[in-house]
Amino acid sequence: MNVEALREYCLQKKGVTEEFPFDEETLVFKVMGKMFALIPLERVPSQCNLKCDPDRALELREEYDGDIIPGYHMSKKHWNTMYLERLSPELIMELVDHSYDLVVAKMPKALREELKLLP
Template identity: 75%
Template sequence: MNVEEFREYCILKKGVTEEFPFDEHTLVFKVMGKMFALVALERLPSQANLKCDPERAIALREMHDGNIIPGYHMSKVHWNTLYLEILSPDLIKELIDHSYDLVVLKLPKRVQKELGN
């Protein structure tokens, strides 16, 4: 999966916005104002950070040694960095969904309803 495919999948999700809050090279995706993904536009190989359940994050790092690592410049407990071109697109989509869902579950119930959850 390349950066554009990553972006296209993220923005399909309900309530998602994209912005550059840190610098012009780091695209951030938010659901209802809460960050769930970010991607470095100029980093090679392409990398993205996704939120992850802490136990699952550890398991993913062990299963995909070197291709999923603790979140770069993020909480190492709650974020993973993924190498996009190396991992399967299906796995990346699954992990985008997981990150999005984790953030949505922390939103107020009325907002979750607006999103269809």
Template identity: 65%
Template sequence: MNVEEYRDYCIAKKGVTESFPFDEHTLVFKVMGKMFAVCGLERKPTQVNLKCDPDRSVELRAEYDGLIIPGWHMSKLHWNTVLIEENLPHGLILELIDHSYELIVNSLTKKLQAELAAL
């Protein structure tokens, strides 16, 4: 997956916005104001940080050693860095983006979840 495909997939999700809150090279996707995906546009190969269930993170890091690693500049418990332009299955990358999005949506207040559902 290249960075354009990644961006298109993230931005198409319900309630998602994109911004550069840290600098002009770090693209952040948020759902209802909460971050679920981060991409350093200058990093090669392209790497994205995605939220992940801690137990699943351990499994993924073991299975995809060197391609899925503890989140760079993030909580190592809750975030993974995923090298999306390497030899990871395309479907797995989409699944990990979906998983990150859903974790954030499930953590939203009931009010924000209702607002999202109404979009």
């Protein structure tokens, strides 16, 4: 999966915005203002950081040794960095969904309700 396809997939999700809050090279996706994906645009090979359940993060790092690693410049417990060209698009989309769902689940109830009302 290339960066543009990943970007399009993220933007299809309800309540998602994209921005560059850190610098001009790190694209960040947020749901209702909460970060769930980061793409360092200048990195080669292409990478993406996604939030992940801590137990699942360890399993993924073991199963995809070297292709999914602890989150670069992120909490190593809650974030993974993945190399986009080395993984299937289906797995990447599944992990984007997982990250998005984790972030939504941790939102205050009022924010989750507001998200549900979005078109």
